[in-house]
């Protein structure tokens with residue numbers, strides 16, 4: 001590529017942008033485009049890009065190439081089995097994605113029906129923040145389709161669930177929920193963070209919008225915060241417009257890292273799911289274990305549904321172990337782990353463990369925990385890429401004590 005050297009004084013030359021608009025190179029990766037602003041040949045081009053009459057980039061909060069490339073790569077995975085093209089929008093975090101999607105699809109007076117078993121910040125977003133703006137949410141047991149049907153009514157704008165919910169790995173009946181949403185004229189929005197598109201693609205089962213915290217499996221290396229939403233153009237245009245007004249755009253450097261992570265998503269998740277199933281099976285019959293939650297186990301309430309909705313052999317890679325002996329025993333179990341590390345989050349290369357009742361579900365009292373199927377000692381594992389035998393040996397030793 002040939003550049004035309006900038007003309008003028010020292011300061012002018014120091015700040016002159018590259019002169020070549022179209023690179024002759026074909027880099028095998030989308031470069032990090034950090035520019036916040038883009039040049040035009042004419043005033044008419046500038047006006048046409050802003051009005052949408054012409055494709056192009058103007059300002060980075062609106063769109064930027066590295067971020068778009070990442071969002072469209074996620075859309076290509078989520079929409080693989082669909083006849084019509086879906087598109088993606090990327091966000092600074094999973095909550096940035098969720099709050100924008102809800103703002104885009106609701107207004108004062110709107111009604112939302114949501115699963116009771118959802119990520120804590122999504123719960124407070126709906127129950128507190130959006131309620132202040134006149135959006136009312138009813139929370140239901142999402143596994144009870146009759147209860148969902150009863151809660152949904154004409155004027156319900158959104159039906160919301162998670163493909164797999166924390167920490168019991170409860171599976172949502174996506175085709176059943178899609179039918180209820182369709183009959184009511186509501187949009188089915190699914191947070192599929194715990195599944196990732198390498199396990200399940202909710203749009204194939206009738207969801208209207210799928211949302212991810214890309215911080216988890218999509219990034220996959222516990223080093224980048226981001227979010228993404230994928231939907232048909234009619235929905236994505238509304239979501240994009242709300243994102244541009246609200247401003248939680250993903251940074252180009254983060255988009256680059258998330259896109260790089262995405263390339264190994266199927267490999268990582270396949271391996272993590274396989275290890276998770278071995279881990280769950282090895283622990284469930286231990287005398288000091290009351291129960292293990294993982295949809296690969298016959299004992300899981302939605303094992304059959306998971307087999308129907310998920311890719312073969314991929315049941316997610318979060319496993320929750322309920323040791324006997326209550327709160328103290330659960331904390332001691334986590335503290336004795338040597339391969340797994342006590343930490344928040346999930347979906348990275350390294351196995352993480354956390355005592356549920358004192359951390360992610362600390363706002364629930366004993367009655368609420370019991371109703372949600374969470375024992376006081378439950379420890380949640382996010383299975384990483386270690387050798388399965390090392391993880392199983394670690395957990396068995398930690399259960400045995402001393």
Ligand SMILES: *Cc1c(COP(=O)(O)O)cnc(C)c1O
Nearest residue numbers: 093094095119191193213215226
């Ligand atoms: C982590 C998480 C979120 C929030 O994502 P951030 O990237 O932390 O904002 C939302 N939903 C689920 C299921 C999550 O695990």
